[in-house]
């Protein structure tokens with residue numbers, strides 16, 4: 001009985017490993033880090049030609065410009081601090097990866113997201129050479145963090161203040177590709 005259970009577990013693990021490899025969409029459900037924060041929204045991730053497309057739709061943000069970065073670890077605990085620093089697989093300095101590439105910015109350096117008077121903010125950007133899974137610069141299992149203040153692109157991390165919202169990037173199966 002013990003052996004059969006172990007085999008069943010192994011089969012389940014293999015099944016999960018199998019299908020994860022074919023999924024090609026990622027999603028982070030973003031929530032405010034403070035108790036009773038009104039911030040919510042989604043950030044979608046999709047492998048595209050040339051890199052990883054990031055599409056964000058947030059609401060409940062304070063009016064203005066907020067630093068927006070992929071962080072190394074997939075945890076939003078401790079008011080987002082558990083997410084660690086900006087995802088930086090190339091050992092680069094802080095910058096704008098969308099405009100400057102991986103040699104001159106952290107892979108997670110998406111720059112800023114702008115919230116309007118109604119608290120909503122949208123962003124679409126492509127991180128060059130990055131991918132959801134399986135590449136040298138993959139982001140699944142990491143976290144996306146929205147910051148209190150603008151990223152001013154100064155060293156070491158853009159001086160953007162506290163972490164007001166956070167979401168872990170998870171893989172979601174593509175609808176319509178299941179057979």
Ligand code: ZN
Nearest residue numbers: 086094106109
């Ligand atoms: Zn950075």
